[in-house]
Amino acid sequence: MIDGTSGKVWTNYKLCNIIGLLDVFDMQASNLNENSPPEVALLFDDIVINESKAAGHHLFRPYREMSSIVVSQELKEYIEGLDKYNNM
Numbered sequence: 001m002i003d004g005t006s007g008k009v010w011t012n013y014k015l016c017n018i019i020g021l022l023d024v025f026d027m028q029a030s031n032l033n034e035n036s037p038p039e040v041a042l043l044f045d046d047i048v049i050n051e052s053k054a055a056g057h058h059l060f061r062p063y064r065e066m067s068s069i070v071v072s073q074e075l076k077e078y079i080e081g082l083d084k085y086n087n088m
Helices: 073-086
Strands: 044-046 059-062
16 A cells, blocks of 8 residues: 555555445344334344355445445454464
């Protein structure tokens, strides 16, 4: 990554472009907030993801909550493990 103003370069960053949406919410098991206006947005108190619909994806945007990004526990632990090696 290069700072466009100062020209400073960072090499310890990765970029990922998340393309597409997955309809993965288990709506029967999730708890919709009672104040959620369905015509505007869905607000959840608890969201349950149907893992079979996630189909092994480790990083994605959910169809019903496009502004969110879901990271699998496996990817989270992998990334956290990389940090241990970078700080040696």
